[in-house]
Amino acid sequence: MKYYLNIPLVLLLLLGIVQVSNADTTKMKLIKGGCFQMGTPQKIDYHSGIENYRERPVHEVCVDSFYIDIYETTQKEWADVIEGEINVHRTAHHGEDLPMDHIDFPEALRYCKKLGKRLPTEAEWEYAARAGSTTLYPWGEKISRRHSWYSGSAVRKPHPVGTRKPNAWGLHDMIGSVWEWTSDWYGEHYYKSSPKDNPKGPKGGSWRVIRGGSWIDEANEIRSGVRFPGMQDGTEHFHVGVRCVKNK
Secondary structure, rough: OHHHHHHHHHHHHHHOOOOHHHHOOOEEEEEEEEEEOOOOOOOOOOOOOOEEEOOOOOOEOOOOOOOOEEOOOHHHHHHHHHHOOHHHHHOOOOOOEOOOOOOOOOOOHHHHHHHHOOOOOHHHHHHHHHHOOOEEOOEEOOOOOOOOOOOOOOOHHHHHHHOOOOOOOOOOOOOOOOOOEEEEOOOOOOHOOOOOOOOOOEEEOOOEEEEOOOOOOOHHHHOOOOOOEEOOOOOOOOOOOOOOOOEO
């Protein structure tokens, strides 16, 4: 009798409607759920001269607990998981422990799914990056070469993951190194209507949100609150990598 009762579940699993996650969490950090102030109160110009209105208004957001990768995905990890589907050598800088870049959005989704994980929401990403801070950077109000690879510290090249100091929650390279995909569609004025609990971004759009900045960017472009539109096909943003999360 039990055999017949399980048939519908088996069919759902085969169809991919129900997913069972067995993701390895040994290289992940459990982030306890909570509330924080999302966004940037200060008016700051990006390097392009555009004001950071997309980071306002500051608003309270609450997220559930989740696991997040401690490090950005390396080129070796990418090659091991993707197994030749996508050419790892398309990146301009090669090294097994360097962060993988030139990743477009569908590829980032597929990579995390293969590991039994998913992409973080924009709110989850900022909550983890801030690590309880309310300052421009997780460590304070000024850029720090000890904590981040950016244009002032990277000397025009990427560096191995985990070689800068982590934030207060033990996460490396949340600021700088390479941009990171989130699952949210990008909306310049989304913060004006964002729900308080577990926001997931607008219902649609033309771009997905990328976060964190890269080794080639200026200090004011890699703050905790900075958010940029990332082209889904990767044709515009080359220094974009991936960091996965998993539900608790």
